[in-house]
Amino acid sequence: MSERDITPDEQIHITNFLAKKYITKKDNIYKFNSKYRAGTLGLVQKGTAYLNVIGENIRDLFIDEGDLGNAKEGDLIIAQRLLGKRGTPSAKIAEIVGRAQSYSVAYIISKDGRKALVDLKTDYPTGVELTQEEINAYDFDDVLKINNQENSIMEKLGNLKDPLVDEKIVLAQFNKHDEFDEEVLKIATSFEAVDASKYPKRVDLRKLAFCTIDPVTAKDYDDAIYWDDKNTTLFVAIADVSEYVTPFGTIDNEAIYRSFSIYLPHRSIPMLPRQLSETLCSLQPHVDRLAYVFEMKLDLVSLEVTESKVYEAIIHSQRRFNYEEIDEFFEGKLKAKNSSEREVFAWIKKLRPITDALKIKRLKIGYDFRSNELEMEIDKNSNIVSTTFAEETPSHALIEDCMLLANKQAAAQYSRGIFRIHEPPSQTKLQLLYQELAGIGMSIDIKNSIKETITDIQNQAKEMDLEAEVDTLIIRSQMQAKYAPLNSGHFGLGFEAYTHFTSPIRRYSDLIVHRLLKAINNNDTEEGSYVLRNIEALSMTISEKEREASTIEVEFQQRKFARWANENLNKEFKARITTTEPEYKAEIHDEIMGARLFITSAENAVLFQDVNVCIDKVDIAKAKIFAHVVKGSDVQG
Incomplete structure (x- = not known):
């Protein structure tokens, strides 16, 4: 430094x-x-x-x-x-x-006949000194945000009996908040609508039939694509956030602090003010938008990018599709309603076999992990309505390989910057994985490479109908992917160099990559060195913020499951054993999917057995559900 x-x-x-x-x-x-x-x-x-x-x-x-x-x-x-x-x-x-935890959450309990303030997750005293009179001003189960550096109460979040407090709990532990300061909002609302005449140096791509493909609930559209079949060229247009968010400015400082958007079942906590994330930067249909575009020419035999360039452009998306619509089109169930849709459908149909082939090629070196992504619907009272596991469909796969191609090309442009790295697993962790899998009857044959060994394990898992479960174990055995200033490859994807370029609305890493690429393209060494100042600390910070966002999203769901379980005490449900060491855990696979259970009595159940469980008790404060395996339940090995 x-x-x-x-x-x-x-x-x-x-x-x-x-x-x-x-x-x-x-x-x-x-x-x-x-x-x-x-x-x-x-x-x-x-x-x-x-x-x-x-x-x-x-x-x-x-x-x-x-x-x-x-x-x-x-x-x-x-x-x-x-x-x-x-x-x-x-x-x-x-x-x-x-300390990692600068903030924590506490609540009021009864201890030795008196009110006491204890940590929500541990039940240990918080270190906050309060008189009995001050404590008595609170009700039992009142939830409070604590500043651990000063050992002081920051605010009352609500009461543990109210399901609406769950969101406040998960956000408070990392000091996250939805609201933006007035100064940030003032700047965000000061930008004018895009006027193409004011950007004569930008490449005008408005005549190309771009479209966006996102989840049905999405409001922030980071990426749009277009396939020029005649010239075998893929255009990946990304929201040009760096045009509006300048380094070390007011919005940028807030964006660094947040680093990621957080997605809860009912709403998002955005990295950028919604005036940018959901409006001006978002690649909405039928309006001009500033974009940063990778133009990549593909050799359809080798499936290699033979030429690529990245530049500032203006696009005009023809249509906003959701994944379900594109899947319906692939199934022949969705027809074009007008000429612009006909044009989009024509090139999407030609692009799909190319992205399918790109995936096949990629998976010869990289990995295809099936980890179940849980989707949860909650009602206005913040209680569970339903849960499902998301499945990758052809529309998801098409977009994914377009984005991977752009991310890979971005990483090839520099030797120092922001890379997304994923180191190979240690031999110690692999041996533990092999022992665990041998315990469920797998024959572990150590091949010439980790890739061959893992592929053989995945093939056995498919025969046993345990693909997602075994993939989860494999993922657990690996190092965690993170951001780094120098490249050391991406083991999971099998890429020599990889970065994140395609989501600057919701990830700060991508915004840094855009700034760096612009400096390189403009031969602006001063700006380039400016962007890279303290890049080591920044890489570490955004890696930490990524873990925080993930923890918040998972913990929120666990709190919702705990409340659901509390309404279903002493009832039986179908579940699958997911862990046996150091303790038994299971996951419900019934009318509700994905609730994690601590098993108090397992009746010698083994890993991945399907069992019937009875919910015994629930700790709402810690979001833990306890259950036992029902004697004589119909287990399937």
Whole structure:
């Protein structure tokens, strides 16, 4: 880090780190001493963890049992490298410099006949000092947001008995909020509608029959596509957010803080103000929109991109389709209503066999994982109406391979920037996976490559009708994909280099990639270096924010399931055992799908057995459902 980027508040820590020899200073640049690294602690499993190291081209460090101290997942750590130790690069914790949980949620319970304030997830005291009189001002089950740095109450969120408080709980733990500051909204509403005459340098693509294909509930349309069959050229047009959101401006600062849009069953918490995300930037149909476009010429024999270029353009989408409509078209159930739809359907029909072939080619090296994505519908009172597992259809596959192609091309444009990396799994994790699968009767044959071994496992899973379940186990055995300033490949996709280019409305990483590509195209080295300043810390930050957004989305669903289960105590449901070590867990596959259960009595059930369970009790505060396997239930191995 450059000395000029350090604030007075940060200088205190810099001086401290210099004194402890964690860092060194040379030519007004601060760097870590070779013996030390900083990073965030990854998932803690059986007393061990990996440190997600901040920096360029530096592998994550393994922290063994006994070297963790009292560090928790997500904490910011200074670690001392254990040099000379054979095997996986490892380290021990030198200092915890920041806790992952700056905010938490607490509630009022009865303890020893008196009211007490305890953490919602642990039931431990919060550290907030309150008089009994202050506590008595609250009702039992009142839910409060806590500032852990100051050990103070920030606000009352509601009461645990009210299902509407669930959303506030999951957002409060990471200090997320929907509202934007007045200054941010003022800037967002100040932009004028797109006037093509004001952008003479942009490539005018308004005559091309672009369309968008998104979920039926989508409001923010990041991407539009067009296939020029005559010239075998794919156009992927992406919302040009960087035209409106400038580096280090007011909107940009808020976008960095959020880094991702969050999608709950009933609404979204956007990264950008809705005036941009759902209107001006969104590639809506029948209006002119600014876009950043990858134009890629394909060789239909090799399926390689032979030429590609990226440029600023203006497009005019002809139609907004949802996935179901395109699937109906592929099935011959949807006909064009007008000439523009006829034109779109004509090129989509020709594009599909090409994207199908691209997928077949991709999966020869990369992986095809079937992990069930849960879709939940809730009513106005925030209770579950229904749940289903989403299935990938031809329309999803078509869009996915178009986006993968653009993302891959973007990553090929630079050597330092934002990459989406996914490291191969460790041999230790693979051995644990193989042991687990052998336990359900699979014959594990170690092939010449991980790819061949995993493919053989997936083929066996298909025969056993356990594709999604086994794929979930395989995914768990892998390293977590993340953002990094230098490329180290993407194991899951099988790509040598990959990034995120196609969703700048909802992911901050993509906005950085757009800015960098524009600087490169304009030979603007000053702007390029400006974009890349502190790129290591930014990569780590957006990786953390991604995990936060995912946690919020999953935890919200679990809270809804807990409330549903509480209304169905002592009732029996069909379920499948999903975990046997270190404890039994199951997932309901019945009128409601996807609710996770802690099994109190399993009757010797084995992994992936289908069983009948009876719901015993529910902990609404912790969103945990407890059940037992019913004796004599009809299990199918």
